[in-house]
Amino acid sequence: MSTLEISVAIPAGVTLPIYMDNHATSPLDPRVLEAMLPFFTQKFGNAASRNHSFGWEAEQAVENAREQIAKLIGASAKEIIFTSGATESNNLAIKGIAEMYKERGNHIITQVTEHKAVLDTCKRLEKYGYRVTYLPVKADGLIDIEDLKRAMDDKTILVSIMFANNEIGVIQPITEIGKLCHEKGVIFHTDAVQAVGKIPVDVNSMNIDVLSLSGHKIYGPKGVGALYVRRRNPRVQISAQIDGGGHERGMRSGTLNVPGIVGLGKACEIAGEEMTTEAARLQAMRDHLREKLETALDYVEVNGSWEHRLPGNLNMSFVYVEGESLLMGINDVAVSSGSACTSATLEPSYVLKALGLGDDVAHSSIRFGLGRFNTMAEVDYVADKVIGIVKKLRELSPLYEMVKEGIDLSKIEWAAH
Amino acid sequence: MAYSDKVIDHYNNPRNVGQMDKSSGDVGTGLVGAPECGDVMRLQIRVNPETQVIEEAKFKTFGCGSAIASSSLATEWVKGKTVSEAMEIKNTDIVKELALPPVKIHCSVLAEDAIRAAIGDWKKKNGVGETTQVAVVAH
Numbered sequence: 001m002s003t004l005e006i007s008v009a010i011p012a013g014v015t016l017p018i019y020m021d022n023h024a025t026s027p028l029d030p031r032v033l034e035a036m037l038p039f040f041t042q043k044f045g046n047a048a049s050r051n052h053s054f055g056w057e058a059e060q061a062v063e064n065a066r067e068q069i070a071k072l073i074g075a076s077a078k079e080i081i082f083t084s085g086a087t088e089s090n091n092l093a094i095k096g097i098a099e100m101y102k103e104r105g106n107h108i109i110t111q112v113t114e115h116k117a118v119l120d121t122c123k124r125l126e127k128y129g130y131r132v133t134y135l136p137v138k139a140d141g142l143i144d145i146e147d148l149k150r151a152m153d154d155k156t157i158l159v160s161i162m163f164a165n166n167e168i169g170v171i172q173p174i175t176e177i178g179k180l181c182h183e184k185g186v187i188f189h190t191d192a193v194q195a196v197g198k199i200p201v202d203v204n205s206m207n208i209d210v211l212s213l214s215g216h217k218i219y220g221p222k223g224v225g226a227l228y229v230r231r232r233n234p235r236v237q238i239s240a241q242i243d244g245g246g247h248e249r250g251m252r253s254g255t256l257n258v259p260g261i262v263g264l265g266k267a268c269e270i271a272g273e274e275m276t277t278e279a280a281r282l283q284a285m286r287d288h289l290r291e292k293l294e295t296a297l298d299y300v301e302v303n304g305s306w307e308h309r310l311p312g313n314l315n316m317s318f319v320y321v322e323g324e325s326l327l328m329g330i331n332d333v334a335v336s337s338g339s340a341c342t343s344a345t346l347e348p349s350y351v352l353k354a355l356g357l358g359d360d361v362a363h364s365s366i367r368f369g370l371g372r373f374n375t376m377a378e379v380d381y382v383a384d385k386v387i388g389i390v391k392k393l394r395e396l397s398p399l400y401e402m403v404k405e406g407i408d409l410s411k412i413e414w415a416a417h
Numbered sequence: 418m419a420y421s422d423k424v425i426d427h428y429n430n431p432r433n434v435g436q437m438d439k440s441s442g443d444v445g446t447g448l449v450g451a452p453e454c455g456d457v458m459r460l461q462i463r464v465n466p467e468t469q470v471i472e473e474a475k476f477k478t479f480g481c482g483s484a485i486a487s488s489s490l491a492t493e494w495v496k497g498k499t500v501s502e503a504m505e506i507k508n509t510d511i512v513k514e515l516a517l518p519p520v521k522i523h524c525s526v527l528a529e530d531a532i533r534a535a536i537g538d539w540k541k542k543n544g545v546g547e548t549t550q551v552a553v554v555a556h
Contacts (some may be wrong), residue, residue, distance in 0.1 A: 240521035322455055324481040328420070328428060339455060339481070348455070396434055396485065397457040397475040400451060414451030 008183045008384040011377040018331040018378050022217075022312060022371030023166050023194060024336060028263070029219035029372070035266040036221065039259035047256045065265025072268040073192075073211065073227050074202035082247045085225040086193045087117040089212035090160075092227055092252065093189045094121045096238035097158050097210070098130055101187070105155035111135040111143050111172075113351045116163050118191055122160070131155070137354050140305035141170035148180060152270055158187045158253075167338065167351040167367055168304030169313025171195065178207025188237055193217050194223075197271030198310055199279065201254035203228060209236050215260060215400060217380075219372055220267030224260030227252075282370050283311040285379045289368060290314055292383040297390055299403070303352055303365060312370035317361045318386075320400035321393045326366060329389035333382050338365035360399075420482055421516035427486035432493050435475040437461045445539025449530040456480030456524065458488045460531035462495060462503075464539050469500045476531075483521040487528035495511050500536055500545075 010016065018029065039061060047062045049055025066077040083089045098108065110122050112134050122132045132152045132403030135143050143161065152159075159181050164171045172189060181188035189210040196211075197218035203211060211228040215221050221285055229251070230236045244253030271278075294300055299319040315338075318326060323339030339362070348362035368382070394400040399409060420428070423503035436459070439446040443464050443524040456479060474492035478485050490511055497504040511517070511525035539545075 237474055320479060322480050322484075324426070325485060328482040358453065359455070363452075363455040396431060397479045398448065398457055399479045401436070401477060409452060414453070414457070415449055 008381060008388060011381055013375065014377050014381055014412060018333045018374075020368050020370060020374060020378070020382060021334045021336055022369040022374075023169070023367065024369065025216045025222065026219045026369055026371050027373060028216075028221060029267065029270060031270060032220050032263045032266045036259045036263040039262050043258075045258070047258055048245065060254075061258060061262050065261045065268075065300075068265035068269045068272075069213070069226055070228075072201070072272045073196060073213075073228060074204050076231070079203075079231050081227045081229055081251050082256055082264075083227055083252055084257070086115075086191065086212045086214035087225075089214070089225050089227040090115070090117040090191055091121050092238065092241050093210045093212060094118065094158065094160055095125065095227075095241050096251070097187055097189065097236070098125050098128075099239035100237045101157040105157040106134070107131045107153060107155040108158045108160065109133045109135065109148065109151050109156060110160045111137060111162075112354045113137055113141060113165055113167075114160070115166060115191055115193070118160055118162070124414045131162050135161075138358050140308070141165060141168050141303075141351075142172055142305055142308060142353055143177075143301050145173060145180065148177060152180075152184050152186060156184070156186050158189060160189040160191070163190045163192035163201065164199070164310050165304070165351065166194050167336075167349060168315045169194070169310035170304040171199065171308045171310065173308075174208065175206045178209075181209070182207045185234075187234075194310060197268060197275065198312065200275070203230065209234070210238075215264040215267060217289070218267045218271050221260050221263040224257050224264045226264065242361075266324055278372060279311040282374075285370050285374060285376055286312060286314050286368070286374065289370075289383055290316070290379070291377050293386060296383075296387040299400075301361065303355060303357065314368040314369070314370070316366055317352075317357070317364040318366065318390045319361060319364050319402060320397045321390050322363050323365055325393055326364075326386070326389060329393065330382070330385050333385060335369070335382075336367040337361045338367070423490075423515050424482055424486040425484050427489040427515070428482045431476075431485060431489040433475050433489065433496075434477065435478065437463055437475050442542055443539075443544065445535040445537070447531045447534025447536075447538060449534050450480070450484075450527050452479065456484045456527060458484065458527055458531040460488060460491060460528075460535045460541060462535045464500060464543075466543070471495045471500065471503055473497055480524065480527075481521070483515070483517055483524040484527065487517070487524045488531060490514060490526040491532055494514070496534055500539070503532055504536060506532055540554065 020213040045054030045058035047058040059305040066080045070077045187209045191212045193214045196213040209230045301317045303315040322335030338352045437444045448459045458478045461475045462471045477505045478488045508525035508529040
């Protein structure tokens with residue numbers, strides 16, 4: 001009887017479970033929490049209250065946060081609109097621009113590996129008569145600028161291309177896209193949720209007109225995000241999608257989430273100060289993880305461009321092992337899989353499929369998302385654990401056995417079910 | 418997803434992992450599923466020609482924890498049964514035993530298919546007539 005329980009010694013300083021899924025969300029930085037706390041109890045004022053000190057105090061904190069966020073992305077404070085998170089930011093940007101510029105045109109360009117908050121927003125607009133082009137990606141996960149050029153026509157009002165992908169971490173050629181958009185007079189929106197605070201983002205040098213960001217991906221709180229909306233060269237206008245008291249220059253009504261906003265601001269400040277050293281540290285850990293896994297295991301593949309990638313992302317397929325069974329074997333480590341069995345739809349990751357990967361490779365993928373609070377000792381533990389379980393599961397895998405015997409799996413007539 | 422203790426037990430300690438010589442006359446092999454679907458099971462049985470009792474069973478599975486558990490359980494259940502008794506094993510029995518959630522029922526269906534495919538292969542090799550209708554389960 002074989003046993004699948006892998007015993008790997010827990011290195012000193014490592015406590016289980018280990019969180020290595022920082023693309024999904026990240027823990028709140030204690031410094032962020034500290035900044036937020038007074039705004040729940042003592043400084044609870046409504047930032048829209050203009051006639052007493054409680055309101056002024058809250059408003060000042062909000063304006064300070066606006067400055068902190070603007071500074072991180074090279075914008076000015078007046079260009080920052082607070083929202084409930086990046087899903088709302090993406091909805092507001094795309095629907096708001098589509099509505100505002102509908103006289104100019106009805107064509108929107110996006111790409112296939114966007115987050116659902118962009119894709120499903122675009123799908124809804126199609127029902128309302130807008131035309132949407134979904135650009136393909138190359139095998140490395142990046143769009144081809146020539147495809148974008150060809151897709152643009154005189155009815156194109158908006159291009160929405162994500163900065164960095166949440167599954168495979170690949171970074172799109174944002175500067176080139178922005179340049180092209182500005183040449184053609186098309187508004188450029190980018191969902192920069194995974195990029196802001198991790199890699200340098202500058203809305204001016206990159207020609208970004210509208211940008212979505214989120215608090216909880218950068219060690220800030222959940223339930224708060226922002227939308228950058230360019231005010232000059234060109235001035236971008238957005239139709240409000242939530243009506244009410246006219247907050248945020250009429251673009252987003254609703255009493256401001258002051259503690260959340262303070263937290264988002266603080267998170268941006270810390271990210272700006274520590275980005276260079278943090279990115280180097282994450283990249284060293286990520287490279288070590290990859291090297292360890294590739295040295296110990298055969299048939300492993302990195303998914304997406306290695307060169308154009310976020311420092312903390314490693315997305316790998318452990319071919320001939322199914323992702324969910326792999327996660328089950330490393331249940332003291334929190335990572336994600338592109339396997340169908342881990343998704344609500346029972347479909348393997350549409351992002352990995354868009355790279356042209358077979359479903360079988362997508363089923364075998366694991367996303368490691370390294371973050372601020374991970375350590376090299378944790379990386380070593382996770383690598384050893386994954387190596388152990390992949391080896392065990394391959395002993396159980398008829399596919400691995402067949403491949404080792406020299407059988408070409410593509411020549412087998414599988415009874416698909 | 419929360420697994421039942423039985424699924425976890427089969428996953429941690431899979432029974433009867435391995436392979437038998439599929440060219441051997443008393444061995445029946447069933448290979449079901451497809452890599453693109455995320456699960457492939459190979460179940461093999463060794464049948465006593467005199468008694469038609471399944472004396473040995475082996476499996477290998479590429480798939481989620483429930484797929485591994487379903488096939489591991491299937492090998493345990495077919496062992497000691499006659500071929501016609503083994504044909505009586507239903508996927509619903511596997512679902513019940515392992516407390517599989519609705520999204521994992523296809524794993525049990527695949528295990529039932531694997532048993533039937535292995536028996537079918539053995540019957541074909543040994544020229545045993547179809548005493549019961551072997552349904553090709555489409556799903």
